[in-house]
Amino acid sequence: MSSIKIECALRERYKIGESPSWEEKEGTLLFVDITDKMVCRWNPKTGEVQSISLEAPVGSAVLRKSGGYIVAMGNKFATLNWKDKTVTTLACVDEDKPNNRFNDGKVDPEGRFVAGTMSQEIRPAVVERSQGSLFTLYPDHSVVKNFDMVDISNGLDWSLDYKTMYYIDSLTLAVDALDYDVKTGKTSNRRTLYKLEKDEGYPDGMCIDAEGKLWVACFNGGRVIRIDPETGKRIQTLKLPIERPTSCCFGGQDFSELYVTSACDKTDENWNTHQYVAGGIYRITGLGVKGMPPKAFAG
Numbered sequence: 001m002s003s004i005k006i007e008c009a010l011r012e013r014y015k016i017g018e019s020p021s022w023e024e025k026e027g028t029l030l031f032v033d034i035t036d037k038m039v040c041r042w043n044p045k046t047g048e049v050q051s052i053s054l055e056a057p058v059g060s061a062v063l064r065k066s067g068g069y070i071v072a073m074g075n076k077f078a079t080l081n082w083k084d085k086t087v088t089t090l091a092c093v094d095e096d097k098p099n100n101r102f103n104d105g106k107v108d109p110e111g112r113f114v115a116g117t118m119s120q121e122i123r124p125a126v127v128e129r130s131q132g133s134l135f136t137l138y139p140d141h142s143v144v145k146n147f148d149m150v151d152i153s154n155g156l157d158w159s160l161d162y163k164t165m166y167y168i169d170s171l172t173l174a175v176d177a178l179d180y181d182v183k184t185g186k187t188s189n190r191r192t193l194y195k196l197e198k199d200e201g202y203p204d205g206m207c208i209d210a211e212g213k214l215w216v217a218c219f220n221g222g223r224v225i226r227i228d229p230e231t232g233k234r235i236q237t238l239k240l241p242i243e244r245p246t247s248c249c250f251g252g253q254d255f256s257e258l259y260v261t262s263a264c265d266k267t268d269e270n271w272n273t274h275q276y277v278a279g280g281i282y283r284i285t286g287l288g289v290k291g292m293p294p295k296a297f298a299g
């Protein structure tokens with residue numbers, strides 16, 4: 001049995017760190033700071049962080065097969081060219097809802113980018129309800145709305161056989177499962193997989209591991225939990241030294257390390273003296289399970 005180690009690997013104070021994904025060939029972690037409108041790329045070996053500022057809050061950033069990234073920022077899907085820092089809009093959503101913005105997103109097994117929206121938060125986890133929707137950006141840059149009536153569209157990932165999409169609307173306090181038609185990208189038959197317990201806070205970002213189990217970051221719950229989708233049961237709890245983990249992904253050598261982004265509490269004046277910084281990025285090793293490499297947008 002290896003022993004689990006949790007460390008604050010990037011001692012920065014991102015307001016809402018989110019959307020982590022590991023780029024194997026660079027050995028870097030891509031993530032965003034939603035509130036500070038930044039896409040960042042961090043090399044844990046050298047400690048170097050590169051970042052690009054965008055003009056709107058950015059909910060998620062994903063890899064693109066042809067190079068660069070796709071971002072879901074403000075109410076737009078856009079390409080981001082890392083070298084010359086140019087952003088090119090591909091499509092707009094929710095044009096009738098000026099207070100909406102994109103939140104979490106991920107590339108599906110076929111290379112489509114699926115991302116959801118929400119009304120801008122009044123304070124953490126408080127929004128005008130039912131304003132969000134879940135959208136798919138296809139490789140030909142067309143956009144389809146999967147469903148609406150979402151409060152805070154958040155974590156998502158797919159089962160290893162691609163037949164199920166796991167999805168979180170944070171304010172339902174649940175992790176849901178939907179049938180996924182991987183040929184078309186259509187979802188159906190949404191049902192609750194796991195209901196969070198009282199002290200587990202809000203479900204936020206999540207990722208699947210190589211055993212088909214889900215790792216869910218619990219915002220205000222100070223933990224990441226592992227769920228078995230077969231049974232709908234929680235099988236592991238990783239207690240963290242911070243209250244607001246936001247999302248997680250596997251990375252590092254052979255995808256054997258879990259990276260967890262977090263959000264910071266602005267009232268904490270003494271953050272610099274703390275070993276564990278709220279808003280920092282955490283690395284968890286010794287879990288004895290590996291993750292899946294992220295997919296890249298095909299268009």
Ligand SMILES: O=C(O)[C@H](O)[C@@H](O)[C@H](O)[C@H](O)CO
Pocket residue numbers: 016018034103104121123124125126152154170171202203204205219246
């Ligand atoms: O990280 C995100 O996805 C949101 O934009 C956050 O603000 C939190 O998730 C939310 O407050 C709790 O669910």
Ligand SMILES: [Zn+2]
Pocket residue numbers: 018103104154155204205246247
């Ligand atoms: Zn989130």
